[in-house]
Amino acid sequence: MPQQEPGTAQRFIHYMEAENHTGASQFLLLGLSNDPILQPLLFGVFLSMYLITVLGNLLIILAASSDSHLHTPMYFFLSNLSFVDICLTSSTVPKMLVNLQTQNQGISYAECLAQVYFFNIFLGMDNFLLTVMAYDRFVAICHPLNYTVIMNPWLCGLLVLMSWIIMFWVALIHVLLMKELTFSIGTEIPHFFCELTEMLKVASSDSLINNIFLYVVTALLGVFPVIGILFSYSHIVSSLLKMSSSVRRYKPFSTCGSHLCVVSLFYGTGFAVHLSSAVTHSSQSSTMASVMYTVVTPMLNPFIYSLRNKDVKGALGRLLSRAAFFP
Template sequence: MEPGNETQISKFHLLGLSEDPELQPLIFGLFLCMYLITVLGNLLIILAVSSDSHLHTPMYFLLANLSFADICFTSTTIPKILWNIQTQSKVITYTGCITQIYFLILFAGSEIFLLSVMAYDRFVAICHPLHYTVIMNPQLCGLLVLVSWIMSLLNSLLHSLMMLRLSFCTHFQISHFFCELNQMIQLACSDTFLNNLVMYFAAVLLCGGPFAGILYSYSKILSAICRISSAQGKYKAFSTCASHLSVVSLFYCTLLGVYLSSAAPQIPHLGTVVSVMYTVVTPMLNPFIYSLRNKDIKRALKGIIRVPVI
């Protein structure tokens, strides 16, 4: 079949987490609460960084970008889930599905790149503290963020355009709560070899590359911390990157869980449930991870909400 959009299906059905009508109010309430917490938490981080001059540093600038990506990432999927449950409809249009795939890959990719840039920032801060302000100057920091977003945009655009060449003839049920790239490729009735090739190549290059950079940065950070003589100095150095390391571990562990669940098709809905972790739970937890033990963030939040921050 020649490449081209010969799609016969104008809409798909998202089967969601459960087809049990009695569970729909519970799912609606749970997702609504998590979405509101995610948006509010990440929005407070952005407001804290922008309003407090003490937080106008590369680390917090990157954190604000990560919070923005988290808000956009969850907003790509959860509002549609809530709408479908409220209207008792599982329908998503073909255009809506392609659009959802585009923005999901865009914001997921931006998170991956931003986490790697944040790892580099921590590497410079701990391994080259005297040159930190010179190396991580505003121009370089802004350039790294810009490149992260551009790379993510180009990657998502490539996958979306590749999706347009596929035909969907008979299979219109998606056993997920959003349009997931791999599942959409599997539903196609045209040749998907090129799509699979691009998908796996991009995954190795754009996920494995930044992850390798994160591992390299932390290997140097760990080596530098081990050379510090005092226990207090070691604790202070480690505490500066503990939050970022927690977020990286949570993000990549959930991605690994999604990959492993896709390799176990005999367990129904496993991949869907695991996907909730990286699309909903991880963006919700990020603000708490970065703010609970960060005195600067607490002080800035106290100035915004005008209540004592413990």
């Protein structure tokens, strides 16, 4: 009998660890700082950034949809990008704000899976839309006579729809694979949201299949779009340099410059996240880098497109004027 007690205890521990597959399980999000003095400051900063992100991107959507001058493929994709940026930030920041306000680091297993699912969808959509926008600029500048024929409404809608379908399935597979993992009770996640790579690091069971799928998806959906963007802009720069008039170059340079700024922010901060986690193995540095592409970049995108684009500034001015006259 004495020899059977350890086995019984081990079976009980194993059973308790397996219970994290239910919605009753809780994880602990360690967030950006455990210092109680900094909690109100972090709450104020991130609440302000979130509101600016939502308001700025919403204005871009309203301006593009209400102004007939912006009913073009480029601004159709920009409106979709603004919508996705709102959703991307909303998938992580509100939960962090609630945790900061209530001084509670807990997040349920179901909420965590939902964050992984929606965050990956919207992050992947950002990736696809930036690639499609680069292709749109390539056709507009390198094949201007065929632009309206190539970038017709049917193709634009199909490109966006296919992007959504691909990301829905990729994110779903991530979640289904993650449901097969086990986690210890009270698992701590050194992040301010349930980020997939961090979840795989803290799993109690073997996550080899999850990591393989993650690396394959990152290679296919990360490397190829970057190659596509570089290919598009190499031809765009070549075409712009061939233009004799500097006046003719100005508008293409302006629209392409805005897009390149957003691309640099998105991929630069994303690369910084993976580099910091691979080189320093510091969860804090990885978390701070994640703040850039999950919060800061979506907040800056409307400013980048509006400040460098006369069409958007004009549309925003007309939109605000109408709002002032008809409160």
